[in-house]
Amino acid sequence: MQLPQIQSPMLRLVGQRLLKAIPLILAIVICNFVLLKLAPGDAAEVLAGEAAAGTAEYLAELRARFGLDQPVHMQLWHYIVKLATLDLGFSFRHNQTVLSLILDRLPATLLLMFSGMGLAVVVGAALGILASQRVNQLRDNIISVFAILSFSVPVFWLGLMLIVVFSVNLGWFPAGGMETMASGKRGVVRMLDILQHMVMPVTTLGLFYVALYTRVMRASMLEVFNQDFVTTARAKGLSESRITLRHVFRNALLPMVTLIGVQFGTLLGGSVLVETVFSWPGLGRLAFEAVFQRDINLLLGILLMCSVLVVLSNILVDVMYSQLDPRIRIR
Amino acid sequence: MNIFINFGKRFCRNRSAVVGLLLLVCVALMAIFAPLLFPEDPWDMVAAPFLWPGQDPKFLLGSDIMGRDLASGLFHGARISLLVGFTATLAAVLLGTVVGAIAGFYGGWIDSALMALTELFQTIPQFIFAIVVVAILAPTVTTVTFALAIVSWPAIARLVRAEFMTLRERDFVLAGISVGMSNFRIITTQILPNALGPIIVTGSLMIATTILTEAGLAFLGLGDPNVMSWGTIIGAGRDALRSAWYITAIPGLAIMFTVLGLNLVGEGLNDALNPRLKNR
Numbered sequence: 001m002q003l004p005q006i007q008s009p010m011l012r013l014v015g016q017r018l019l020k021a022i023p024l025i026l027a028i029v030i031c032n033f034v035l036l037k038l039a040p041g042d043a044a045e046v047l048a049g050e051a052a053a054g055t056a057e058y059l060a061e062l063r064a065r066f067g068l069d070q071p072v073h074m075q076l077w078h079y080i081v082k083l084a085t086l087d088l089g090f091s092f093r094h095n096q097t098v099l100s101l102i103l104d105r106l107p108a109t110l111l112l113m114f115s116g117m118g119l120a121v122v123v124g125a126a127l128g129i130l131a132s133q134r135v136n137q138l139r140d141n142i143i144s145v146f147a148i149l150s151f152s153v154p155v156f157w158l159g160l161m162l163i164v165v166f167s168v169n170l171g172w173f174p175a176g177g178m179e180t181m182a183s184g185k186r187g188v189v190r191m192l193d194i195l196q197h198m199v200m201p202v203t204t205l206g207l208f209y210v211a212l213y214t215r216v217m218r219a220s221m222l223e224v225f226n227q228d229f230v231t232t233a234r235a236k237g238l239s240e241s242r243i244t245l246r247h248v249f250r251n252a253l254l255p256m257v258t259l260i261g262v263q264f265g266t267l268l269g270g271s272v273l274v275e276t277v278f279s280w281p282g283l284g285r286l287a288f289e290a291v292f293q294r295d296i297n298l299l300l301g302i303l304l305m306c307s308v309l310v311v312l313s314n315i316l317v318d319v320m321y322s323q324l325d326p327r328i329r330i331r
Numbered sequence: 332m333n334i335f336i337n338f339g340k341r342f343c344r345n346r347s348a349v350v351g352l353l354l355l356v357c358v359a360l361m362a363i364f365a366p367l368l369f370p371e372d373p374w375d376m377v378a379a380p381f382l383w384p385g386q387d388p389k390f391l392l393g394s395d396i397m398g399r400d401l402a403s404g405l406f407h408g409a410r411i412s413l414l415v416g417f418t419a420t421l422a423a424v425l426l427g428t429v430v431g432a433i434a435g436f437y438g439g440w441i442d443s444a445l446m447a448l449t450e451l452f453q454t455i456p457q458f459i460f461a462i463v464v465v466a467i468l469a470p471t472v473t474t475v476t477f478a479l480a481i482v483s484w485p486a487i488a489r490l491v492r493a494e495f496m497t498l499r500e501r502d503f504v505l506a507g508i509s510v511g512m513s514n515f516r517i518i519t520t521q522i523l524p525n526a527l528g529p530i531i532v533t534g535s536l537m538i539a540t541t542i543l544t545e546a547g548l549a550f551l552g553l554g555d556p557n558v559m560s561w562g563t564i565i566g567a568g569r570d571a572l573r574s575a576w577y578i579t580a581i582p583g584l585a586i587m588f589t590v591l592g593l594n595l596v597g598e599g600l601n602d603a604l605n606p607r608l609k610n611r
Contacts, residue, residue: 027451039467148347148598152591154543156550157565157583164576269458273547287459288551291466303463307455314454 013322017315026080028307032300033079037072039296088301093293098301101286106305108178109282112274113267115202117260120209125256127210128217129249135222143214150211155270159204159277166200173200176279201278205270209263213256220252227251257324261317265310341603348599354592358585362413365406373403373559384577393578396571401564401578405585408561412589415472416542419479423541424534426480427487432518434488435495446492449485457482461544465553472555475548479541490533494526528604535600539593546586561586 070078082089088098096104131143167175179185179194224230225248233243272284279285283302290298342348384393384401393401434445464478498504499522507517548554549562561582568578 023447024451024454027447028455031451031455035463035467040469148591148594149587151594152539152587154546154550154562154565154583154586154590156547157579157586160565160569160572160579161576161583164572164580168573168576265454265456266458268456272458272462273550276551287462291462291551291553294466296467299463299466303455303459306459310454310456 010319010323013319014315017318021311021315024311025308028304028311029080029083030076032304033076035303036079036296036300083304088304089297091290091295091298093289093295093298098298101298102283102301102305105281105283105286108280109268109271109275109284112198112201112205112271112280112282113264115198116206116271117209117263117267119202119206120213121256121260123206124210124213125217125249125253127214128221128252129244131214131218132221132225133244140218143218147211147214150207153207155204155208156273156277158207159200159274162200162204163277173197176277178281201274201280204277205267205274208270209267212259212263216255216259217252220255221248224248224251254321254324257317257321261314264313265306268306268309338603342599345599345602347595348602351592351595351597351599354588355596358409358413358589358592361406361409365403365410369400369403369406371400371403373399373407384581393581396567396575396578401581404559404564405561405582407559408564408582408585409589411472411555411558411560412542412545412586415476415479415545416538419476419483419541419545420534420538422476422480423483423537424487424530427484428491428523428530430484431488431491431493432495432523435492436499436514436518436522438496442492445488449488452482453485455482458544458547461548462551462553465548470548470553470555472558475545475553475555478548479544482544483537483541486537487530487533490529491526494529495522498522498525532597532601532604535593536597539590539597542586542590542593 086099088102090096091098091101094101127143127146131140134140163175166172174180174197178197179190180197185193221244230243230247233247238247268284271280271282272287274280275282275284276288283306287299287302289295290302380396430445430449434442434449461478461482464481465474468474468477495518504517504521507521512521545554545560546562546565549560550566552566554560554563554566564582565579568575568582572579
């Protein structure tokens with residue numbers, strides 16, 4: 001019998017990368033298990049504490065029910081099997097399964113992250129181009145100073161200061177939340193409301209990456225400017241702005257795409273702080289609550305889900321990359 | 332000796348790097364003189380709460396919600412930021428250098444195994460990983476430093492591996508092998524000194540990231556409850572953000588100038604150590 005051949009090279013690439021990701025995800029799961037074992041008090045103690053019934057017999061019964069009396073390698077095996085069925089456990093604080101909690105909060109975080117990334121790419125590319133046109137002149141220097149200051153600002157502090165200026169003093173934007181509570185807004189009005197709530201968190205989260213992309217874009221533009229085909233374009237008598245946008249910019253974009261994939265994990269980390277500052281109802285805020293409520297199980301579930309998200313986003317960026325640059329042939 | 336003078340000249344020609352160095356010297360002086368200028372515990376409630384900066388000449392930067400002296404907290408906080416930043420980075424650089432050197436020098440399955448480990452640690456989101464580690468181990472200066480080191484080393488490991496892979500093929504290394512040097516001696520006396528430049532640059536920039544991360548953890552309430560840290564002051568000042576924003580603003584500026592100093596110095600080192608790239 002012949003196996004069906006996958007024709008599309010893109011699908012084959014996705015398949016290959018997914019296959020390669022399996023051991024990595026398994027390693028992440030094992031890492032999570034180790035952390036779970038390091039945590040003081042096991043699930044039985046936490047449960048008994050919740051039920052306020054900490055007798056030794058009850059604890060032993062609970063341990064037996066959860067398989068905590070078995071050898072460690074068997075516990076690890078059960079843990080993997082549980083995760084394979086997407087069972088991340090139950091959060092007693094929220095009275096909800098960890099998976100449904102995470103899925104509830106994920107869209108808000110993704111909205112924040114994609115908007116922040118979008119802002120960074122657009123503004124960063126624009127500033128990078130502007131700086132590269134006037135290397136080492138005033139405009140370039142001002143942009144450089146802005147970039148290094150943005151690198152140095154603690155993200156949570158920036159958020160708090162924005163609240164002081166634009167929310168407390170000027171009253172332009174709401175200080176927190178994702179939309180006005182119980183306002184009954186619908187459709188476009190509701191979208192505008194969410195947009196207004198998004199301005200400050202997205203700016204806060206995106207600023208660091210704006211600075212990063214400005215620098216990468218500037219360096220990458222300068223590199224492409226020195227290549228032969230640009231000289232050819234000049235020799236043909238094309239205008240400088242046309243060369244910048246049509247010839248150099250498009251080629252200089254590639255390093256930025258790579259960076260987007262690399263930054264996904266740090267962006268998730270940054271959103272923990274931004275969501276905490278702006279009471280944004282996302283995954284990061286959930287992580288902060290889990291820390292405060294000592295809900296280790298929920299915290300580990302979030303860590304696991306975020307790691308898996310990073311793996312998936314890396315695959316996505318690889319595929320995008322191979323589509324953008326035909327020179328990168330699929331092996 | 333000449334090398335150092337040349338290096339110093341190149342570094343000083345870079346005005347922003349000198350500014351960065353001055354900023355760092357200021358922070359270091361704050362850290363050194365904190366116990367002399369403010370011998371009392373920064374946690375002591377010594378003043379009336381909510382004193383604005385300049386309101387009482389005895390407390391130049393004012394006091395916080397509980398009447399603690401903000402200037403004292405700022406000076407003592409400098410100690411913690413620098414201590415944690417430097418120690419965690421040093422640990423990360425040591426671990427990353429060992430892993431990267433072994434992987435890059437030996438290659439083969441050792442390389443594959445170590446790089447798989449590095450990839451694992453690079454995949455798990457750093458900040459959330461640090462939060463989980465500190466939350467599980469209970470927050471102390473040691474656990475925070477440990478968490479920061481454990482999430483930071485992979486970048487160094489990759490860098491050192493790449494350096495070792497190119498340097499391994501150079502003639503002077505082959506010469507070392509042919510005169511019968513042991514692998515350990517080749518790694519430490521032949522290759523490593525030549526890879527030091529990029530390690531120093533990445534390390535100095537990493538201290539900046541580490542200090543920012545430490546402040547973020549402390550802001551979330553994951554700082555050592557017994558030491559005064561800039562992030563802790565901001566986290567506590569947040570409750571009075573509307574009425575007394577200066578409590579939050581002042582330590583934030585301290586973090587910003589420290590990190591700015593480190594970034595400027597890091598870039599100055601980069602230009603001085605890789606002069607070829609200077610005009611990029």
